[in-house]
Amino acid sequence: MKTLAKYFLIASAICFATTSAAQSDTTRDAEELKNAAMEALITAPPDRALPLVNKVLAGNNSNELKQRALFILSQIDRPEAQEILLRFARESSGELQEEAIRMIGIGGDPDALSALNSIYESGNSEARNAVLEALMIAGDKKAVFEIALTATGHDYEQAVDMLGVMKAREELRDLRTRNGASEALIEAYAISGDYDELRKMALDGSNPALQAQAIEAMGIVGGDEVNSTLVQIFRDATTEDIREAALDGMLISGHDEGVLELYRTTEDPALKKELLEMLVIMDSDEVWSIIDSALDGGL
Numbered sequence: 001m002k003t004l005a006k007y008f009l010i011a012s013a014i015c016f017a018t019t020s021a022a023q024s025d026t027t028r029d030a031e032e033l034k035n036a037a038m039e040a041l042i043t044a045p046p047d048r049a050l051p052l053v054n055k056v057l058a059g060n061n062s063n064e065l066k067q068r069a070l071f072i073l074s075q076i077d078r079p080e081a082q083e084i085l086l087r088f089a090r091e092s093s094g095e096l097q098e099e100a101i102r103m104i105g106i107g108g109d110p111d112a113l114s115a116l117n118s119i120y121e122s123g124n125s126e127a128r129n130a131v132l133e134a135l136m137i138a139g140d141k142k143a144v145f146e147i148a149l150t151a152t153g154h155d156y157e158q159a160v161d162m163l164g165v166m167k168a169r170e171e172l173r174d175l176r177t178r179n180g181a182s183e184a185l186i187e188a189y190a191i192s193g194d195y196d197e198l199r200k201m202a203l204d205g206s207n208p209a210l211q212a213q214a215i216e217a218m219g220i221v222g223g224d225e226v227n228s229t230l231v232q233i234f235r236d237a238t239t240e241d242i243r244e245a246a247l248d249g250m251l252i253s254g255h256d257e258g259v260l261e262l263y264r265t266t267e268d269p270a271l272k273k274e275l276l277e278m279l280v281i282m283d284s285d286e287v288w289s290i291i292d293s294a295l296d297g298g299l
Contacts, residue, residue: 106134113140139166202215203233216245222254231250
């Protein structure tokens, strides 16, 4: 009896596994068919698409399918579509809320974008980030700037970063005037390519730590003008920190010619050693002839 019971249990397990696999295949096929049907709605007339999208959003469907439905809503230029997106942005949570918020940015409806302010104020960090992304997608620099004006801590840094991505140079300069310089602003200036503002900070010695960060950040902007300024800052530096920042800036910008020029003009053996090491890191074309000369005893 024990042997028969054992065989029965094994057979039952095999049967259950086979049934589960079949059900899994059926579920996957059904989901793929739903996804294909959803994609077909992109080209459907709004009157046809809206009821079907609503049905998907109200039904017991996967988040992936509902996110596709939200995207279709962003492509429908109807007030009803924006109202549904706003409802999901306000009332849902997690991925669906974040996706609905981003889709409002893609849709670009002014009224819906304006409503994101209240969602930002009441939402969690993920929702706030999604609002910033939506405003970035919509190209609404003013709205992001207004968020930055009242934000603090990490939220302020996120808003400033987004302004950098949007190349909102005037808004970023205004923030420095109002709130003072900060590491977040320096990074945003670099991302936005604002060489002029970085140069001002690089030549301002009132805050040596921020000055050094601005000098390094100039390397991200790059270009002939930046490279020339970095070489001059290195030569004029009165502290080791500023000199290292200028050298790091040249490393970031790939200005090995400037490092080579400094190597050839300095008479300081310790500095020559430091510059030689930097040329090796930068994989300069000239570094091997310099190494050969150094091995021969030449400076």
